[in-house]
Amino acid sequence: MKKKKILLGILAGLGCAIAGSAITIAGISYALGFTGDSIQNLVRFVGVRRFIESRYVGDVDDTALMDGAISGMVQSLGDPHSLYMDPKMYGQLMDQTEGTFGGIGIYMGFKDGKVSVISVMDGTPGEKAGLQAGDEITAIDGTPTSEYQPEEIALHIRGEVGTNVTLTIHREGEEDADYTIERATIQMKTVAGKMLDESTGLGYIRIGNFAENTGKEFQEQLTALEGQGMKGLILDLRENPGGLIKSCTEVANLVVPKGPIVSVVDKNGKTQEYDSDLEASKYPIVVLIDGNSASAAEILAGALQDTGAATLVGTTSYGKGSVQVVVPMYHDDAVKLTIAKYYTPSGRSIDGTGIDPDVVVELQKGAGSDLQLEKAEEVIKEKLAD
Numbered sequence: 001m002k003k004k005k006i007l008l009g010i011l012a013g014l015g016c017a018i019a020g021s022a023i024t025i026a027g028i029s030y031a032l033g034f035t036g037d038s039i040q041n042l043v044r045f046v047g048v049r050r051f052i053e054s055r056y057v058g059d060v061d062d063t064a065l066m067d068g069a070i071s072g073m074v075q076s077l078g079d080p081h082s083l084y085m086d087p088k089m090y091g092q093l094m095d096q097t098e099g100t101f102g103g104i105g106i107y108m109g110f111k112d113g114k115v116s117v118i119s120v121m122d123g124t125p126g127e128k129a130g131l132q133a134g135d136e137i138t139a140i141d142g143t144p145t146s147e148y149q150p151e152e153i154a155l156h157i158r159g160e161v162g163t164n165v166t167l168t169i170h171r172e173g174e175e176d177a178d179y180t181i182e183r184a185t186i187q188m189k190t191v192a193g194k195m196l197d198e199s200t201g202l203g204y205i206r207i208g209n210f211a212e213n214t215g216k217e218f219q220e221q222l223t224a225l226e227g228q229g230m231k232g233l234i235l236d237l238r239e240n241p242g243g244l245i246k247s248c249t250e251v252a253n254l255v256v257p258k259g260p261i262v263s264v265v266d267k268n269g270k271t272q273e274y275d276s277d278l279e280a281s282k283y284p285i286v287v288l289i290d291g292n293s294a295s296a297a298e299i300l301a302g303a304l305q306d307t308g309a310a311t312l313v314g315t316t317s318y319g320k321g322s323v324q325v326v327v328p329m330y331h332d333d334a335v336k337l338t339i340a341k342y343y344t345p346s347g348r349s350i351d352g353t354g355i356d357p358d359v360v361v362e363l364q365k366g367a368g369s370d371l372q373l374e375k376a377e378e379v380i381k382e383k384l385a386d
Contacts, residue, residue, distance in 0.1 A: 045069070063331065070335065079338050080110050080150040081324050087332040089155045103158040104165065104181045106131060107209060107241040109292060109318060110150035118292040119208065119239030121186065129181045131169070133239050133292060138176065139168035159183050190214045193221035200384060201231030202377065207251070210243030210296040215250025222254060226282075232380045234373070235304075236288045238314060242295025245323065245342075249274045252300055255310075257281050260345040261303045264323050267339070276303075284383035285310035286376040289357055294318035302344035302355050311383075312357040313376045321351030 049069070053060050071084035085093060105124020109116045117135040120126045137145055140156045148156065157165055166180045191214060193205040203225040207214065225233070235255070242248075245262070252261045256276040264272045287310045289301050298317050304310035323340040343349050361375045 067333070074335060074337070075149060077338075081320075081322060081336070082338050083149060083152070083336045085326075085334045085336060089152070090326075090328070090332060090334045093326065093334075093336075102161045102183050103154075103186050104129070104131075104183060105186050106157075107239070108137070108153065109241060109294060110153075111318070113146070115145045115150070115153055116292075118241045118294070121188075121208065124186060125181045125184050129179045131167075131179065131181075132171070134172070136170040137167050138170050141166050142168075161185050189217065191217035191221050193225055195225060195228050195230065196234065196377065198228065200381060201229050202234070202380060202384075203228075203230035203232065204234045204236065206236040207240055207297070209241055210245075210247040210251070212244065212247065214243070214247040218251045219254060230283065232284045232286075232384050234286050234288065234376045234380060235310070236373075237293045237297040237301055238288050238290040238372070239292045240294070240297035241292065241318075242297050242299075242320065245274070245296055245299065248296035248299050249276075252276055252303055253278055255281070255285060256300075256303045257307050257309055259307065262299045262345070263343045263347075264340045265343060272340075281309045284380055286380045286383075287312045288372055288376055289314045289317045289355065290363065290372070291315055291318060291354075293355075294320040298350055298355055299342060299344075302348065302350065305355065305358070306345040306348070311359065311379055312355065313359045313361055313379060314357045314372050315360065315362060316356050317350070317354040319350055319352050319354035321349050 049065065052065065053062070067084070067086060074082050074084045083089075104126040105121035106126040107118040107121075109118045115137040117126075117131055117133055117137065119133050120131050137153070139145060140148075140153065143156075145153055157167070159165060161183055164180050164182050166178050168176055168178050170176050188209075188211050190208045190211050191205060192208075193203065196202045196204045205218065205221050205225070207218065233255075245264075249261055252274075253276050255278070257278055257280050258276055261274045261276050264274075266272075285304060287301050287304055289297070289312055293301060293314075294317065298320065301310075301312055301317065305312050321341055321343075322338045323342055324336050325339050326334050326336045328334045341349055341351055344355075348355075359375060359379060361372045363370070363372050
Protein backbone atom coordinates (compact mmCIF):
# COMPACT_ATOMS: atom_id res chain seq x y z
CA MET A 1 0.00 0.00 0.00
CA LYS A 2 2.83 2.30 0.90
CA LYS A 3 4.51 1.66 -2.50
CA LYS A 4 1.29 2.57 -4.30
CA LYS A 5 1.09 5.87 -2.41
CA ILE A 6 4.69 6.68 -3.32
CA LEU A 7 4.03 5.86 -6.99
CA LEU A 8 0.86 7.92 -7.03
CA GLY A 9 2.73 10.77 -5.40
CA ILE A 10 5.41 10.66 -8.09
CA LEU A 11 2.83 10.55 -10.88
CA ALA A 12 0.82 13.33 -9.29
CA GLY A 13 3.91 15.49 -8.95
CA LEU A 14 4.85 14.78 -12.57
CA GLY A 15 1.32 15.56 -13.66
CA CYS A 16 1.36 18.92 -11.90
CA ALA A 17 4.74 19.75 -13.42
CA ILE A 18 3.54 18.85 -16.91
CA ALA A 19 0.25 20.65 -16.43
CA GLY A 20 2.01 23.78 -15.24
CA SER A 21 4.44 23.64 -18.15
CA ALA A 22 1.58 22.91 -20.55
CA ILE A 23 -0.10 26.23 -19.83
CA THR A 24 3.10 28.11 -20.59
CA ILE A 25 3.86 25.99 -23.68
CA ALA A 26 0.33 26.41 -24.98
CA GLY A 27 0.58 30.18 -24.68
CA ILE A 28 3.91 30.36 -26.45
CA SER A 29 2.81 27.86 -29.10
CA TYR A 30 -0.35 29.81 -29.85
CA ALA A 31 1.69 32.99 -30.24
CA LEU A 32 3.95 31.18 -32.71
CA GLY A 33 1.00 29.99 -34.77
CA PHE A 34 0.66 26.41 -33.48
CA THR A 35 -2.91 25.21 -32.94
CA GLY A 36 -4.85 22.11 -31.94
CA ASP A 37 -2.94 18.86 -32.30
CA SER A 38 0.35 20.69 -32.80
CA ILE A 39 0.13 22.19 -29.31
CA GLN A 40 -0.85 18.84 -27.77
CA ASN A 41 2.08 17.10 -29.46
CA LEU A 42 4.49 19.81 -28.33
CA VAL A 43 3.24 19.42 -24.76
CA ARG A 44 3.73 15.65 -25.02
CA PHE A 45 7.27 16.13 -26.26
CA VAL A 46 8.27 18.60 -23.55
CA GLY A 47 6.58 16.46 -20.90
CA VAL A 48 8.53 13.33 -21.87
CA ARG A 49 11.78 15.28 -22.12
CA ARG A 50 11.24 16.73 -18.65
CA PHE A 51 10.31 13.30 -17.27
CA ILE A 52 13.55 11.78 -18.63
CA GLU A 53 15.67 14.61 -17.25
CA SER A 54 14.12 14.48 -13.79
CA ARG A 55 13.56 10.75 -13.28
CA TYR A 56 15.92 8.70 -15.48
CA VAL A 57 18.27 6.76 -13.20
CA GLY A 58 21.39 7.41 -15.29
CA ASP A 59 23.11 10.56 -16.53
CA VAL A 60 21.28 12.51 -19.21
CA ASP A 61 23.18 14.38 -21.92
CA ASP A 62 20.78 17.13 -22.94
CA THR A 63 22.42 17.66 -26.35
CA ALA A 64 22.37 13.94 -27.14
CA LEU A 65 18.72 13.83 -26.06
CA MET A 66 17.77 16.58 -28.48
CA ASP A 67 19.91 15.13 -31.28
CA GLY A 68 18.05 11.85 -30.92
CA ALA A 69 14.67 13.60 -30.91
CA ILE A 70 15.47 15.56 -34.07
CA SER A 71 16.85 12.46 -35.80
CA GLY A 72 13.71 10.53 -34.86
CA MET A 73 11.47 13.24 -36.32
CA VAL A 74 13.29 13.20 -39.63
CA GLN A 75 13.39 9.39 -39.79
CA SER A 76 9.63 9.21 -39.21
CA LEU A 77 9.08 10.90 -42.60
CA GLY A 78 10.08 7.67 -44.33
CA ASP A 79 12.05 9.63 -46.94
CA PRO A 80 15.45 8.08 -47.79
CA HIS A 81 16.80 11.49 -48.84
CA SER A 82 15.93 13.33 -45.59
CA LEU A 83 18.39 12.99 -42.73
CA TYR A 84 19.61 14.52 -39.48
CA MET A 85 23.39 15.03 -39.69
CA ASP A 86 25.50 15.24 -36.56
CA PRO A 87 28.64 17.43 -36.69
CA LYS A 88 30.83 14.62 -38.05
CA MET A 89 28.42 13.71 -40.84
CA TYR A 90 27.77 17.35 -41.73
CA GLY A 91 31.51 18.05 -41.92
CA GLN A 92 31.98 15.13 -44.29
CA LEU A 93 29.15 16.37 -46.50
CA MET A 94 30.82 19.77 -46.75
CA ASP A 95 34.15 18.14 -47.62
CA GLN A 96 32.51 16.12 -50.41
CA THR A 97 30.70 19.13 -51.85
CA GLU A 98 33.90 21.16 -51.89
CA GLY A 99 35.60 18.41 -53.86
CA THR A 100 38.03 16.62 -51.48
CA PHE A 101 37.36 13.95 -48.87
CA GLY A 102 38.62 10.67 -47.46
CA GLY A 103 36.94 7.61 -48.90
CA ILE A 104 37.14 4.89 -51.55
CA GLY A 105 35.79 6.69 -54.63
CA ILE A 106 32.33 5.31 -55.30
CA TYR A 107 28.90 6.82 -55.87
CA MET A 108 25.90 5.01 -54.41
CA GLY A 109 22.19 4.83 -55.09
CA PHE A 110 19.39 3.85 -52.70
CA LYS A 111 16.35 2.19 -54.21
CA ASP A 112 13.93 -0.60 -53.25
CA GLY A 113 15.72 -1.06 -49.93
CA LYS A 114 19.06 -1.77 -51.61
CA VAL A 115 22.37 0.09 -51.65
CA SER A 116 23.97 -0.09 -55.08
CA VAL A 117 27.22 1.19 -56.53
CA ILE A 118 26.24 3.66 -59.25
CA SER A 119 29.75 4.39 -60.45
CA VAL A 120 33.39 3.99 -59.47
CA MET A 121 35.80 6.90 -59.91
CA ASP A 122 38.92 6.31 -61.99
CA GLY A 123 42.17 5.81 -60.09
CA THR A 124 40.54 5.38 -56.68
CA PRO A 125 40.79 2.60 -54.06
CA GLY A 126 37.34 1.36 -55.09
CA GLU A 127 38.46 0.85 -58.68
CA LYS A 128 41.71 -0.83 -57.61
CA ALA A 129 39.77 -3.21 -55.35
CA GLY A 130 37.59 -4.28 -58.29
CA LEU A 131 34.26 -2.71 -57.36
CA GLN A 132 31.86 -2.31 -60.28
CA ALA A 133 28.75 -0.31 -61.13
CA GLY A 134 25.74 -2.43 -60.24
CA ASP A 135 27.34 -4.06 -57.18
CA GLU A 136 25.02 -4.23 -54.17
CA ILE A 137 26.56 -3.33 -50.80
CA THR A 138 24.96 -5.60 -48.21
CA ALA A 139 27.19 -4.88 -45.19
CA ILE A 140 29.85 -2.46 -43.96
CA ASP A 141 32.44 -3.84 -41.57
CA GLY A 142 30.08 -6.71 -40.86
CA THR A 143 27.01 -4.58 -40.09
CA PRO A 144 24.11 -5.04 -42.56
CA THR A 145 23.32 -1.87 -44.49
CA SER A 146 19.66 -2.42 -43.60
CA GLU A 147 20.52 -1.26 -40.07
CA TYR A 148 21.50 2.21 -41.31
CA GLN A 149 19.50 5.06 -42.77
CA PRO A 150 20.38 5.28 -46.46
CA GLU A 151 22.41 8.47 -46.23
CA GLU A 152 24.20 7.32 -43.08
CA ILE A 153 25.94 4.68 -45.14
CA ALA A 154 28.42 7.12 -46.68
CA LEU A 155 29.47 8.14 -43.16
CA HIS A 156 30.49 4.57 -42.35
CA ILE A 157 32.31 4.04 -45.64
CA ARG A 158 34.34 7.23 -45.37
CA GLY A 159 36.92 7.68 -42.65
CA GLU A 160 40.49 8.61 -41.86
CA VAL A 161 42.88 8.29 -44.77
CA GLY A 162 44.95 5.11 -44.46
CA THR A 163 42.35 3.15 -42.51
CA ASN A 164 40.41 0.20 -43.94
CA VAL A 165 36.74 -0.45 -44.56
CA THR A 166 35.30 -3.86 -45.48
CA LEU A 167 32.31 -3.99 -47.81
CA THR A 168 30.28 -7.13 -48.38
CA ILE A 169 29.32 -7.15 -52.05
CA HIS A 170 26.55 -9.03 -53.81
CA ARG A 171 27.18 -9.28 -57.54
CA GLU A 172 24.76 -10.98 -59.90
CA GLY A 173 25.90 -14.48 -60.84
CA GLU A 174 28.61 -14.62 -58.17
CA GLU A 175 28.87 -15.55 -54.50
CA ASP A 176 28.87 -12.68 -52.00
CA ALA A 177 32.39 -11.51 -51.21
CA ASP A 178 34.14 -9.16 -48.78
CA TYR A 179 36.31 -6.35 -50.17
CA THR A 180 38.71 -4.74 -47.71
CA ILE A 181 39.69 -1.33 -49.06
CA GLU A 182 42.12 1.25 -47.73
CA ARG A 183 40.68 4.76 -47.66
CA ALA A 184 42.48 7.55 -49.47
CA THR A 185 42.04 11.25 -50.16
CA ILE A 186 39.59 11.54 -53.03
CA GLN A 187 40.16 14.40 -55.44
CA MET A 188 37.01 14.91 -57.46
CA LYS A 189 37.43 15.92 -61.08
CA THR A 190 33.94 15.64 -62.44
CA VAL A 191 34.32 16.33 -66.19
CA ALA A 192 36.45 14.72 -68.90
CA GLY A 193 36.38 15.26 -72.66
CA LYS A 194 38.02 14.24 -75.90
CA MET A 195 37.54 14.21 -79.67
CA LEU A 196 36.15 10.88 -80.84
CA ASP A 197 36.48 11.59 -84.56
CA GLU A 198 38.34 14.66 -85.74
CA SER A 199 37.39 14.07 -89.38
CA THR A 200 33.69 14.57 -88.58
CA GLY A 201 34.17 16.92 -85.64
CA LEU A 202 32.63 14.52 -83.14
CA GLY A 203 33.34 15.48 -79.52
CA TYR A 204 32.67 13.59 -76.29
CA ILE A 205 32.25 14.88 -72.72
CA ARG A 206 31.50 12.77 -69.65
CA ILE A 207 30.14 14.33 -66.45
CA GLY A 208 30.68 12.05 -63.45
CA ASN A 209 28.58 14.13 -61.04
CA PHE A 210 27.64 17.73 -60.35
CA ALA A 211 29.98 19.18 -57.71
CA GLU A 212 31.01 22.74 -56.91
CA ASN A 213 33.37 23.17 -59.88
CA THR A 214 31.49 21.12 -62.50
CA GLY A 215 30.20 24.15 -64.40
CA LYS A 216 33.70 25.58 -64.73
CA GLU A 217 35.19 22.21 -65.70
CA PHE A 218 32.51 21.69 -68.35
CA GLN A 219 33.10 25.15 -69.81
CA GLU A 220 36.83 24.39 -70.08
CA GLN A 221 36.26 21.06 -71.84
CA LEU A 222 33.66 22.55 -74.17
CA THR A 223 35.98 25.43 -75.14
CA ALA A 224 38.86 23.03 -75.75
CA LEU A 225 36.77 20.79 -78.03
CA GLU A 226 35.33 23.75 -79.92
CA GLY A 227 38.91 24.88 -80.50
CA GLN A 228 39.57 21.49 -82.10
CA GLY A 229 36.69 21.96 -84.52
CA MET A 230 33.87 20.14 -82.72
CA LYS A 231 30.65 20.05 -84.76
CA GLY A 232 28.63 17.57 -82.71
CA LEU A 233 28.69 16.49 -79.05
CA ILE A 234 28.01 13.24 -77.21
CA LEU A 235 27.27 14.07 -73.56
CA ASP A 236 27.68 11.04 -71.31
CA LEU A 237 25.56 11.17 -68.14
CA ARG A 238 25.58 7.44 -67.45
CA GLU A 239 26.24 6.45 -63.83
CA ASN A 240 25.94 10.12 -62.85
CA PRO A 241 24.22 10.30 -59.42
CA GLY A 242 23.47 14.03 -59.64
CA GLY A 243 24.62 16.66 -57.16
CA LEU A 244 24.25 20.44 -56.98
CA ILE A 245 21.39 21.99 -58.95
CA LYS A 246 23.47 25.18 -59.24
CA SER A 247 26.21 23.34 -61.13
CA CYS A 248 23.63 21.54 -63.26
CA THR A 249 22.07 24.81 -64.39
CA GLU A 250 25.52 26.26 -65.12
CA VAL A 251 26.12 23.38 -67.53
CA ALA A 252 22.61 23.67 -68.95
CA ASN A 253 23.22 27.33 -69.78
CA LEU A 254 25.90 26.18 -72.22
CA VAL A 255 23.84 23.56 -74.09
CA VAL A 256 20.09 24.09 -73.48
CA PRO A 257 18.48 26.73 -75.74
CA LYS A 258 16.92 29.84 -74.23
CA GLY A 259 13.98 29.11 -71.94
CA PRO A 260 13.17 26.93 -68.92
CA ILE A 261 15.70 24.38 -67.66
CA VAL A 262 13.77 23.12 -64.64
CA SER A 263 10.98 24.23 -62.32
CA VAL A 264 11.19 23.50 -58.59
CA VAL A 265 7.81 23.37 -56.84
CA ASP A 266 7.56 23.33 -53.05
CA LYS A 267 4.87 22.07 -50.66
CA ASN A 268 2.80 25.24 -51.00
CA GLY A 269 2.94 25.31 -54.79
CA LYS A 270 5.54 28.07 -54.90
CA THR A 271 7.61 27.68 -58.06
CA GLN A 272 11.22 28.62 -58.69
CA GLU A 273 12.22 28.44 -62.33
CA TYR A 274 15.76 28.14 -63.64
CA ASP A 275 16.20 29.44 -67.19
CA SER A 276 18.86 29.27 -69.87
CA ASP A 277 20.11 32.39 -71.64
CA LEU A 278 21.66 30.50 -74.56
CA GLU A 279 20.23 31.97 -77.75
CA ALA A 280 20.33 28.69 -79.71
CA SER A 281 22.03 25.31 -79.77
CA LYS A 282 25.41 25.48 -81.46
CA TYR A 283 25.56 21.85 -82.64
CA PRO A 284 23.62 18.59 -82.46
CA ILE A 285 23.85 16.71 -79.15
CA VAL A 286 23.25 13.11 -78.16
CA VAL A 287 22.95 12.33 -74.44
CA LEU A 288 23.75 8.94 -72.94
CA ILE A 289 21.69 7.94 -69.89
CA ASP A 290 21.14 4.75 -67.91
CA GLY A 291 19.43 3.48 -64.77
CA ASN A 292 22.06 5.18 -62.62
CA SER A 293 21.61 8.65 -64.13
CA ALA A 294 19.87 10.47 -61.28
CA SER A 295 18.77 13.81 -59.88
CA ALA A 296 20.71 16.69 -61.48
CA ALA A 297 21.73 14.40 -64.35
CA GLU A 298 18.04 13.83 -65.05
CA ILE A 299 17.34 17.57 -64.88
CA LEU A 300 19.90 18.21 -67.62
CA ALA A 301 18.82 15.24 -69.74
CA GLY A 302 15.15 16.16 -69.37
CA ALA A 303 15.75 19.78 -70.38
CA LEU A 304 17.72 18.77 -73.47
CA GLN A 305 15.04 16.23 -74.45
CA ASP A 306 12.05 18.53 -73.87
CA THR A 307 13.57 21.43 -75.81
CA GLY A 308 14.51 19.19 -78.72
CA ALA A 309 18.17 20.11 -78.29
CA ALA A 310 19.32 16.50 -77.92
CA THR A 311 18.44 12.89 -78.59
CA LEU A 312 18.67 10.59 -75.56
CA VAL A 313 20.22 7.15 -76.02
CA GLY A 314 20.44 4.33 -73.46
CA THR A 315 18.01 3.09 -70.82
CA THR A 316 15.46 4.70 -68.47
CA SER A 317 17.06 6.89 -65.82
CA TYR A 318 16.92 6.43 -62.04
CA GLY A 319 13.88 8.59 -61.22
CA LYS A 320 14.96 10.93 -58.41
CA GLY A 321 12.87 14.00 -59.00
CA SER A 322 13.05 15.59 -55.55
CA VAL A 323 15.10 18.48 -54.20
CA GLN A 324 16.86 18.56 -50.85
CA VAL A 325 18.14 21.47 -48.80
CA VAL A 326 20.74 21.28 -46.04
CA VAL A 327 19.91 23.58 -43.11
CA PRO A 328 22.78 24.17 -40.65
CA MET A 329 21.81 24.34 -36.97
CA TYR A 330 23.44 25.53 -33.76
CA HIS A 331 25.95 22.79 -32.91
CA ASP A 332 27.73 22.34 -36.25
CA ASP A 333 24.97 19.88 -37.15
CA ALA A 334 22.31 20.11 -39.86
CA VAL A 335 19.10 18.69 -41.26
CA LYS A 336 18.91 17.56 -44.86
CA LEU A 337 15.27 17.69 -45.93
CA THR A 338 13.32 17.06 -49.12
CA ILE A 339 11.52 20.34 -49.73
CA ALA A 340 10.34 20.22 -53.33
CA LYS A 341 9.91 18.28 -56.54
CA TYR A 342 11.30 19.36 -59.85
CA TYR A 343 9.61 19.41 -63.25
CA THR A 344 11.17 19.39 -66.71
CA PRO A 345 10.36 22.19 -69.18
CA SER A 346 7.33 20.26 -70.50
CA GLY A 347 5.95 19.88 -66.95
CA ARG A 348 7.01 16.27 -66.34
CA SER A 349 7.70 15.00 -62.83
CA ILE A 350 9.98 12.00 -63.15
CA ASP A 351 10.18 11.13 -59.45
CA GLY A 352 9.94 7.35 -59.19
CA THR A 353 9.59 6.86 -62.96
CA GLY A 354 12.70 8.30 -64.59
CA ILE A 355 13.27 9.63 -68.10
CA ASP A 356 12.82 7.31 -71.07
CA PRO A 357 15.45 7.61 -73.80
CA ASP A 358 14.48 8.36 -77.39
CA VAL A 359 16.56 5.40 -78.54
CA VAL A 360 16.65 2.38 -76.21
CA VAL A 361 19.95 0.49 -76.11
CA GLU A 362 20.72 -2.00 -73.35
CA LEU A 363 24.34 -2.25 -72.27
CA GLN A 364 25.04 -5.96 -72.26
CA LYS A 365 27.48 -7.36 -69.73
CA GLY A 366 30.44 -9.04 -71.29
CA ALA A 367 30.02 -7.21 -74.57
CA GLY A 368 33.29 -6.46 -76.29
CA SER A 369 32.33 -2.86 -77.00
CA ASP A 370 30.18 -0.03 -75.65
CA LEU A 371 26.97 -0.56 -77.64
CA GLN A 372 25.32 2.55 -76.24
CA LEU A 373 28.21 4.79 -77.21
CA GLU A 374 28.36 3.19 -80.65
CA LYS A 375 24.65 3.93 -81.15
CA ALA A 376 25.16 7.50 -79.97
CA GLU A 377 27.92 7.96 -82.55
CA GLU A 378 25.64 6.55 -85.24
CA VAL A 379 22.79 8.90 -84.29
CA ILE A 380 24.92 12.03 -84.16
CA LYS A 381 26.67 11.27 -87.46
CA GLU A 382 23.23 11.06 -89.05
CA LYS A 383 22.45 14.49 -87.60
CA LEU A 384 25.71 15.90 -88.90
CA ALA A 385 24.98 14.50 -92.36
CA ASP A 386 21.58 16.20 -92.58
